[in-house]
Amino acid sequence: MIFNPHAWYKRNKVVTHQPERRQADRQRVLKGGKVFYKNYSISMDCTIKDESSTGMKIKMDANCALPSDVALLNRKDGKLADAHIVWKHGDLLGVKFSSKMEDVRSFAKADIRRMSIIATRG
Template sequence: MTRMEDQEKRSEHRKRALKSAKIVLNDRHSTIDCVVRDLSKGGAKLKVTNPVAVPESFELLLESDNVMLKAEVIWRKGDQVGVQFIREQAD
């Protein structure tokens, strides 16, 4: 896939970032450190030391912003994981 094709799949423009974050799992009892490499309203690219340990869905804590977002993995490549943010449905 070319860079242009990859960008066309995105519904939101992503900005490059370098933010500390935590992948939060097991009912908030466990975390995995990661770095956010790019970020948009709809998702992010994360760099992790052990991508195999990252579950299919989790909460992502953006430490500098003190924001917790629900996320699900949409791709994995080497030490990077692409996620999309899951918006809560209003009842």
């Protein structure tokens, strides 16, 4: 039998992987979240699917139209960060933090404190 590399390639479907571009490893999680925009006047529920120190993958309604810069609240931890939407595929979005995650209960602004109480109730 003669080895045919072209036939072997087609049959075994060799796959090349793209290099990882994230700065930090993400861990799979399942947490409730909220996305805020327009100076916190509009919020939408989301599910945090995975997270790292530099960003998150979130799931939300595929039909929602979001600006590229939002604030993202991790409802379980009560932590909020400004974020930039890097990619969107259907109902999944990848966001990169543009500020560090901060506990909203420690913020000085009364409107942010009220927002955190409402958002972390469930």
